[in-house]
Amino acid sequence: MSIEKLTVFDFRNLASEPIVLSDNINFIIGDNGSGKSSLLEAIFYLGHGKSFRTSQVENLVMHNKVKFVVSARDHKGLQLGVAKDFGTGLTEIRIAGEKHRQLSQLAKNIAVQVITPESFKLFFGGPKQRRRFVDLGLFHVKHMFSDSWKEFSRILKQRNACLRSKADSETLSYWTQVFCQASVSVAKLRAEYINELSQELKPWLVLMLPKLAENISISYMQGWNSKKSLHDILALNKERELKSGFSLYGAQKFDVKFLIGNVIIDNQLSRGQQKLFLLALTFAQAKLIEKVKRVKPILLIDDVGAELDLNSRTLLNQAIEELDCQVIITAIDRVAVEPLVPSDNNYKMFHVKHGLISAIGNTL
């Protein structure tokens, strides 16, 4: 879906009248501390039931208020909303007029991805963000993944509990057996997906990092040595696992590495190039989601001016034009977004001041 009308109420410093967005590109301009990131965070919350900035949901409600609301109507009339009341502790989710209990229901209707100045630091910093990124794509693109992952997580929990409680060897061996099977099915879906992502990534890299594109590849590590059976590896490491109380190998430990030639990308790219790379990767994923779901994914880009020079922003503009996606971009001034204005003038511009959002004319 793409969001047509958005209402954000008492979320961080935002308490605005509803705004009407373009289904193409939206620019959100405002000073430091005005509420730009908060607006993206509210949209992200609607798509994921969590924030990209904090794991503490109580930080999201406006100071001295008890309830926040984020709701949206898409361009086809579907209404989606979430409200969190810290007085009663209740979370209310409404999708097309029907009440739901689980935040995960939201993600079935809306595919939101975000890029912030921090995200590439996190992305190149450790496996957690990379895992999250890949699994988000998997969730939307491979419909079997959601059930496989749920089942896998349940088994992993059981097996870890066995390891911690030093359960008898028959019980542990049962859970090891099912754990291996579940790991293999999850790893297979991931391998298929990474393969599709690699293919889709190529044209985006050609557009955004033309000089490097040819030599960049993605290498997938499934969570254990792919030349050996997981069962054998676990048998060899039984003592270590019992000592640590956790499963040390398996689909939960997967990672992806990005390579230029045979060398890991992280230290070979400048910060601006890292950002372009991450944008290309996100665009590739958005494209895959769009193909499968036949819905427009929503792409949030926070503080676009950071790290990107004029040339890079022009490349980004070309890429966004290629992408059939609703894009919401923040910047501290209009000058930063000038190179991103689409040639067909199909965009909207908003100004944020002290948490109030207002539409402004398109003339730059």
Ligand SMILES: Nc1ncnc2c1ncn2[C@@H]1O[C@H](COP(=O)(O)OP(=O)(O)OP(=O)(O)O)[C@@H](O)[C@H]1O
């Ligand atoms: N729970 C809250 N209630 C009220 N205000 C809050 C809350 N949490 C954060 N704020 C304030 O909201 C304001 C907006 O923050 P936000 O991060 O959205 O700004 P921004 O426009 O993205 O700024 P920058 O350009 O510096 O990134 C800040 O002044 C912040 O202190």
Ligand SMILES: [Mg+2]
């Ligand atoms: Mg910000």
